[in-house]
Amino acid sequence: MQAIHVDNADHCQDFCAAVAAPFNPSIRPAAAASRTEACLSEDAPGTHPHHHANSKDIPVKSTRFVLAAFAAVIPMVAMADGALPAFDVAEDLSRFVYDEAPVFEDGMPAYGNAFVTQGYVYPTGTLDGGIEGTLKDGSPAFPDKVIGTWTCDGYYVGNGFRTETGTVVITRQVIVFKDGDILITQGPELAETGVEVVRAVTGGTGDYARAPVEISQTLLGMSDGYGVRLQMRFAGQAAQSAGDVAAPTLAGADAEPSRSDYR
Numbered sequence: 001m002q003a004i005h006v007d008n009a010d011h012c013q014d015f016c017a018a019v020a021a022p023f024n025p026s027i028r029p030a031a032a033a034s035r036t037e038a039c040l041s042e043d044a045p046g047t048h049p050h051h052h053a054n055s056k057d058i059p060v061k062s063t064r065f066v067l068a069a070f071a072a073v074i075p076m077v078a079m080a081d082g083a084l085p086a087f088d089v090a091e092d093l094s095r096f097v098y099d100e101a102p103v104f105e106d107g108m109p110a111y112g113n114a115f116v117t118q119g120y121v122y123p124t125g126t127l128d129g130g131i132e133g134t135l136k137d138g139s140p141a142f143p144d145k146v147i148g149t150w151t152c153d154g155y156y157v158g159n160g161f162r163t164e165t166g167t168v169v170i171t172r173q174v175i176v177f178k179d180g181d182i183l184i185t186q187g188p189e190l191a192e193t194g195v196e197v198v199r200a201v202t203g204g205t206g207d208y209a210r211a212p213v214e215i216s217q218t219l220l221g222m223s224d225g226y227g228v229r230l231q232m233r234f235a236g237q238a239a240q241s242a243g244d245v246a247a248p249t250l251a252g253a254d255a256e257p258s259r260s261d262y263r
Helices: 009-023 029-039 060-073
Strands: 086-098 114-123 148-156 167-177 182-190 196-204 214-222 228-234
Touching (some): 086 148, 114 167, 167 196
Antiparallel strands (some): 114 148, 148 167, 167 182, 214 228
């Protein structure tokens, strides 16, 4: 296979323009073709002015430059119209189960203890102001507003259940929305209330198949006898106080980062 050589900085700029042509309607195909011919050559080894018999055909720096050029021109992919930019979660404490060991003297989970729990997903803002999303028996406080279910499993870290600051658990969360769409995230969860922590979006289906790679989680609170209250929002989406049952979607959001932006 013959090598592709980029002669100098000027030709590199032309090369970028040629690569960008398929994504830029302002560059006509003919112009893109002429630029490509001007800055790309396929000479045999030894005939190119910058070619040396013992050198590699494509230096590491050139390879990095070409990769950067492609990354710069690939258009961003927006999320589907039905995807929510943010939502709230209320844990059903009756569904919280942890392993029999390791535990502290009082029986609460210590470092390394595995657990699983579940809860309800609500439109963002539903749980603002300390509002509980479940009743004492674990049923949803606002059944008409529930838009999905939340399942969380993971391990206690730090000082286990006694952790007061920093990461208390490392978890995987699976959100199944009522329409069947699924969102999966993984990452740390903090012991402090009102502090955002970033989690990785590791999978999704339906409207969340092209979700951003990051989602922020904020612990709104945890009252005695109730589970945690959480608010989730995708990168670039401001937290909202929603009074309406119908949550806003990402349709029309400007420059929403997608999974491809981070690759």
